Amino acid sequence: MADDESSETTRLLRAWANGDRDALDRLTPRVYNELRRIAGRCMQNERPGRTIQTTALVHEAYLKLVNVTNVDWQDRAHFFAVSATVMRRILVDRARRRLAGKRGGKTPQINLDEVPDLGSGRARELIALDDALNALAQIDPHKAQVIDLRFFGGLSAEETAEVLKVSPRTVMRNWRLARAWLLEELSKNS
Numbered sequence: 001m002a003d004d005e006s007s008e009t010t011r012l013l014r015a016w017a018n019g020d021r022d023a024l025d026r027l028t029p030r031v032y033n034e035l036r037r038i039a040g041r042c043m044q045n046e047r048p049g050r051t052i053q054t055t056a057l058v059h060e061a062y063l064k065l066v067n068v069t070n071v072d073w074q075d076r077a078h079f080f081a082v083s084a085t086v087m088r089r090i091l092v093d094r095a096r097r098r099l100a101g102k103r104g105g106k107t108p109q110i111n112l113d114e115v116p117d118l119g120s121g122r123a124r125e126l127i128a129l130d131d132a133l134n135a136l137a138q139i140d141p142h143k144a145q146v147i148d149l150r151f152f153g154g155l156s157a158e159e160t161a162e163v164l165k166v167s168p169r170t171v172m173r174n175w176r177l178a179r180a181w182l183l184e185e186l187s188k189n190s
Contacts, residue, residue, distance in 0.1 A: 031076075088152040092127060
């Protein structure tokens with residue numbers, strides 16, 4: 001049954017990419033709960049009084065996603081990977097705006113073994129991680145994708161392997177190497 005549902009979601013994604021607006025209407029209820037799960041993971045440690053709620057993050061990401069053109073959706077895992085990246089960009093942009101005009105301070109350490117703590121007033125950490133991840137993408141885009149999918153998207157090694165069309169073993173190797181590189185990069189800025 002799960003394969004049938006996944007296949008139907010993939011079919012709707014492709015129909016939507018080909019301009020079928022009705023497909024988008026049928027797709028939305030299928031993906032909404034998973035988008036909320038991804039947003040919740042991104043924001044699970046957000047401080048009280050945060051500037052964005054989980055539902056608002058989902059809606060903002062959704063608005064960005066529906067306006068995307070020329071995307072060849074491979075499957076539902078690809079869609080959720082892109083969704084996680086969009087949510088990450090939204091949170092990083094908000095963090096940058098919060099810190100605009102503020103000065104000083106060392107970049108704190110981030111533990112990449114923990115679940116993402118993208119909120120809780122840790123805007124500098126999120127920006128530092130984003131900057132390091134962008135630097136890694138310049139050197140090795142594949143490893144940066146693995147971090148993006150696993151850390152921000154909450155995808156398992158198997159799901160990440162499916163999106164990237166590699167083996168789970170390759171994903172884990174790239175995960176370990178990318179984490180080590182990012183930790184080194186982040187420590188330079190501490």
